[in-house]
Amino acid sequence: MTTVAAPVTMATIATRVRDRAVASPDLIALREKDLGIWQQVSWQGYWDTAELVGHGLLALGIEPGDRVAIHSENRREWLYTDVGTVAVRAATVGLYPTNPVAEVGHLLRHSGAKVLIAEDQEQVDKAVAVDDLPDLTHIVYVEPRGIRNRYDDPRLLAWPDFLALGEKHRQAHPQAVTQRMDESRADDVVTLIYTSGTTGPPKGVMLTAANVDFAIQELIERGGFTAPPPSPRDSVLSYLPLCHVAERIFSGWFGAGAGVCVHFAESIETVATNLHEVQPTVLFGVPRIWEKIAAGVQIRVESADPVKRAIGGFWLRRADWIGDVLAANGGRHTAASRAVYAVGWLFCYRALKDRLGLRKVRYAASGAAPIAPEVLRFFMGLGLPMHEVYGMTENTAVATANRPGRVKVGTVGEPHDGVEVRIDESTGEILTRHPGTFAGYWHDPDATAGVIEPDGWLHTGDVGEWVDGTHLRITDRMKDIIITAGGKNVAPSEIENALKASPYIKEALVVGDRRRFLAALIGIEPDTVGHWAQLHRLPYSTYGDLSAKPEVIALVQTVVDEVNVRFATVEQVRSFRLLPKLLDHEDGELTATQKLKRSAVTNSFADLVESMYAGDAR
């Protein structure tokens, strides 16, 4: 590691929450909707419960360096547990709520978690179904429904009982948690973040207290993303899985580091409603979310009554133009675009943004996967300060970001201050070096040695290039680069994202490695294509049936043709097949973060791939 271990007492998220509880006890830290009402938790209440969780963990025998797993949707208990765990110098391991039993088993076994905080019966069932977990001594369940008085697993413990245990421990040893916090050191592993693993099983990224501290200082306190830096006046909606580093930053660390008020969405299905209610000021989304919102706007304007369709359509076209102007000016308005926007704001954009819950957003970001520039421009045109950012779990998500006012669409922005980024001359791979570089993969020194150079440089596995010497453009994942039979290097993600920018396309997978031409497996977006089919009086039953309709294939063909025009001949998709089913995490086709597992998909649809190259000798 490049960091010099601080002597003692490291600033962690626990000390930060505690300091906020002292400095501004009554400010609101968390809000969660319960029976229709947003229940509020002050910083005082946040720290009080988190400390109680810390005592509870001590009572359960958690020692420094132990792991505490959390298997839950985003909710207050997630953050209480995270902060409480860090306070007692243990490491938090987040499990995706969608993880199937086999993966839960692997993660619990591999991490060696001693205590599991499980949200409800569903998650408890998954853990109980796994046999061989020698390290797991306690399973704390948050929602008692269906569990209490029905399960007799001796490891089970209800959340209130767990807190009562903590209360008892606090009375017996009032200083125990504080003492642990004072002992915390820079190289304490505070969290294991399992990377989604588009190849092979997930690997546990060890982030230390120093890593997290660097990320908080760099991204939040020094305003690495937002300008001005976030403050208690900001609010965020927590809706992406907290086990992912991006959401951990935007809801966990934005809260602890800057006092931002965190609102928990009820579920991923209610995000649209919750956004409308909460109207956050800072919003992070993965490309899939932004694509879905953009497609929703287009479909809903098209299906509005004639007057609204005419007016809405008119202003959406103006927004395209405004977006182009903004993109050309680094995100800054020209006098003309500002004037057009002001009129459009009155007629359309204000109401539209309010409906989408984006009206108060002062900083919007997309990351975690590549996004099509059209989608970014669409939101910029609506007046949303949109920024693409780049980082990965292994560097605590600190690498580059488009800074407000210096946006270059199509790039992932400039390196943060104090962050070294270079591109390997021979391979084109992006390397980063800074104090946020992770401590290694959990129990996997070989893999660690494979990505961290002895001199501290981290291999990101992404291929990129510099644009104008300041901004970084990512070409693709290194291992995804396709080399056609003609010897041309093609970056599939660019083509895929251009395809996915269409509201009708949900998934796209370009294949063609060692083949004569490129072909694509395409998954249609059921909502929008279903709506389109309705408009065209096209009856259908299932997703598979809809995908097989010649009219739908023709529709996708027009999208493919439009995209092909923008690419060189070798990069054009000559053939495609529609996927007969929605890709799913459970079937191993998507990762927990809904990223496509290329090899899994090409394997399960090998016959479709072959049919595209039928009659085409290799």
Added chain:
Amino acid sequence: MTARTGRPLLYLSYGQDMALLNTSAKRGWTLVLAIGAVALPFLLTDDLLVVLATACVASIGAIGLNIVTGYGGQVSLGHAFFLGIGAYTAAAISGDPDSTRLIGFGITSVPIWLLGAGLVAGLAGLIVSPLAARLRGLYLAVVTLGLVFIGEHIFKHWKHLTGGVGVGRPAAVPELFGIQFAVDGEVFTKAQKLYLLMLVLLVIFGVLARNLVRSRVGRALAAVRDRDLAAEVIGVDVTRYKLIAFAVSSFYAGVAGALLYVMIGFVEPGSFNLALSVQYIAMILIGGVATISGSVLGALFITLLPRVTRELPAVLPFISSSSGSGGITVFQVETILYGLLIIGFLIFEPRGLFGIWNRLRTYWKSWPFSH
């Protein structure tokens, strides 16, 4: 809990969720409306103010009918009967105690005869409500129709109370804190004072009704309306709530009846007939079933309609202003218009004027989408 988040939909408490004026836009427009309503007496002529005052009173009556028919789903044609009871109770309480011809107690304070009229009418409603508890739909309508005829008979023949057909008796005397409302004062005219009094009373009774229908009682009534069996299954005491609906509705009718004749100063026993009941049904159908603001809109509409038709002869020569001169009279036009409006609203806008307003509001609220 009153922290301002600047986000009207971020409900931090049930109180905020249930608040009548939950957005700043609503607060602002209500203020504008209130200022406008209070400023009217200084802008309009007295004869128009009298019509508006009548409209305010009719609104209270319409709200009453809407509680039992709109919210409770119990069709009542007997509203005229309860209006009559209210009118005569108030007239009797405030009547001249020295008169040998008519009953009178000489208490002219508004709150006393107003409450008296409401309570007596409410009691009458309570007495007939067991009928409602056992009947539904058309049968209930016919039974309440019977009430109107019984009432008409009593009012015509109890001369000691009503003065008898063609004679009538003076209406209730409005007096509050020593102010006589029914005579011209030094600062305000009679019409101005009456208008303001009726406006205040409408606001009071309107808010009371709104609170009633958005609370437990209102929800229970709606459940009974939508399906009484289902309501009973989910634990709503159907009989009890039908009783409450009738009692409250009759109370409102009594209050409206007591005030209705104050403007003219005279009550005629023949006026409490089926036509009056139908007029109130027209108000809630045109205004909007099961809405308080709709009741007010409907009452305004129906009360102002004669004012408008009376102007017709000047524009359309084939309409005459008095009978006997051939052609069609304004009164006939009025009746035809009632009929046409009711048919038109039932077919094209069953939710009434309020429905139109609602549709407009939704149109702008959902901008730039359709839903």
